[in-house]
Amino acid sequence: MHRGVSPRTTSRTALFTCLAIVLATTMVQGTLSTAESYQGIDRCALVETLQFNGQAANASVQWQVDLGPRLPGSEVSANFREAITENLTALDYEVSTQEHQRYDMNLTNLFAKWSPDGTSSGLLVLSAHYDSRNIADQDTNESNRSQPVPGANDAASGVAVLLELAKHIPSMGLNHDVILFFNDAEDQDQQYTLGAEAWAENLTEEEVASIHAFVLLDMVGDADLQLHNILPGNDTLKSRVVDLATDLGMVNGTVDCSGAAGEDIVQYDTLVGVLDDHVHPHELGIPSIDIMDTTYGEPKPYTFGSYWHTMEDTPDKVSAESLGAVGRLVELGLRTYAFVDIAEDLDGENTTEPTESSNNTESEEDTGSKSLAALAAIGLFSVLTLILVVEWKGKP
Numbered sequence: 001m002h003r004g005v006s007p008r009t010t011s012r013t014a015l016f017t018c019l020a021i022v023l024a025t026t027m028v029q030g031t032l033s034t035a036e037s038y039q040g041i042d043r044c045a046l047v048e049t050l051q052f053n054g055q056a057a058n059a060s061v062q063w064q065v066d067l068g069p070r071l072p073g074s075e076v077s078a079n080f081r082e083a084i085t086e087n088l089t090a091l092d093y094e095v096s097t098q099e100h101q102r103y104d105m106n107l108t109n110l111f112a113k114w115s116p117d118g119t120s121s122g123l124l125v126l127s128a129h130y131d132s133r134n135i136a137d138q139d140t141n142e143s144n145r146s147q148p149v150p151g152a153n154d155a156a157s158g159v160a161v162l163l164e165l166a167k168h169i170p171s172m173g174l175n176h177d178v179i180l181f182f183n184d185a186e187d188q189d190q191q192y193t194l195g196a197e198a199w200a201e202n203l204t205e206e207e208v209a210s211i212h213a214f215v216l217l218d219m220v221g222d223a224d225l226q227l228h229n230i231l232p233g234n235d236t237l238k239s240r241v242v243d244l245a246t247d248l249g250m251v252n253g254t255v256d257c258s259g260a261a262g263e264d265i266v267q268y269d270t271l272v273g274v275l276d277d278h279v280h281p282h283e284l285g286i287p288s289i290d291i292m293d294t295t296y297g298e299p300k301p302y303t304f305g306s307y308w309h310t311m312e313d314t315p316d317k318v319s320a321e322s323l324g325a326v327g328r329l330v331e332l333g334l335r336t337y338a339f340v341d342i343a344e345d346l347d348g349e350n351t352t353e354p355t356e357s358s359n360n361t362e363s364e365e366d367t368g369s370k371s372l373a374a375l376a377a378i379g380l381f382s383v384l385t386l387i388l389v390v391e392w393k394g395k396p
């Protein structure tokens with residue numbers, strides 16, 4: 001993902017912004033329905049049943065880094081796909097790939113689809129990029145800047161969470177399809193999100209209409225985990241994430257399902273504009289969210305922290321605990337239909353029950369001000385983008 005906006009992507013970002021404003025004002029609505037209702041499910045009863053194993057996810061981060069740089073078109077990239085294809089096929093997923101040529105890259109997106117036995121209510125896409133960055137251009141040591149990053153947090157962490165979730169999804173009894181989308185070429189040179197962009201460009205209208213939501217995991221393994229409110233993104237999905245995080249003890253100033261005080265992990269009062277994979281489905285009107293930690297290491301101006309895009313992005317900076325926290329959050333979301341049963345909230349009849357988490361979020365859950373809040377968020381994103389463009393162009 002990319003914090004700033006390079007001159008090459010400026011016009012594209014302006015287009016995203018325009019499209020996002022149009023989408024926000026027209027309040028595009030899905031017509032999908034589900035048999036299960038998020039509102040009717042006792043989330044706390046399910047917290048005790050969660051199975052996500054943070055240690056296993058942590059081992060996957062080490063495995064991915066040990067493979068070597070997962071550069072698009074490389075042998076390491078092919079080895080990665082071969083290994084996960086074998087694992088996911090054994091778990092009864094239907095695995096497929098799509099190849100695209102972008103700039104000088106041969107990129108390969110990999111999809112692992114799980115389908116219910118009976119009728120499916122539609123599709124939920126969970127995604128992470130599996131390529132690692134080809135250059136450590138933010139490294140303080142100049143001689144490192146042409147080296148490929150180890151990519152433990154960016155983005156082996158997101159992939160590791162998907163691979164661990166993959167083991168549990170088949171036994172969840174879900175009524176919809178789940179596609180685990182391992183996207184390629186998110187983070188190469190000055191080109192970002194190419195795999196997700198190519199996927200989105202090739203979706204038919206029917207496919208777009210069948211997708212309940214797109215949930216992106218990026219940089220979710222930082223031992224010092226802080227998940228921020230990423231712009232752009234769907235408000236309902238964001239309020240669901242805060243609900244789930246509250247139940248799991250990840251929101252400061254709230255009480256979790258066991259009665260314990262929440263930690264300061266989900267910090268959705270911190271808004272950050274990020275050009276990441278989720279922007280492409282978002283601009284198609286698919287409810288999308290980027291679950292991401294934007295401070296990896298010490299805070300460093302105009303970056304995502306001192307370890308970001310450096311040789312310091314190593315497995316020791318990632319923890320099983322953080323991967324477990326994010327994995328449990330997504331698992332609870334899957335088991336409660338938090339990411340699929342969102343049409344009713346889009347209707348403007350937001351039936352979200354008041355929870356402790358409401359106190360910590362902005363007025364986005366307020367029914368009357370919902371579209372206003374969406375516009376304000378998009379407006380803020382536009383302003384942030386403009387500031388970043390100005391800042392970027394001001395660089396020598």
Ligand SMILES: [Zn+2]
Nearest residue numbers: 001133154187
């Ligand atoms: Zn990156």
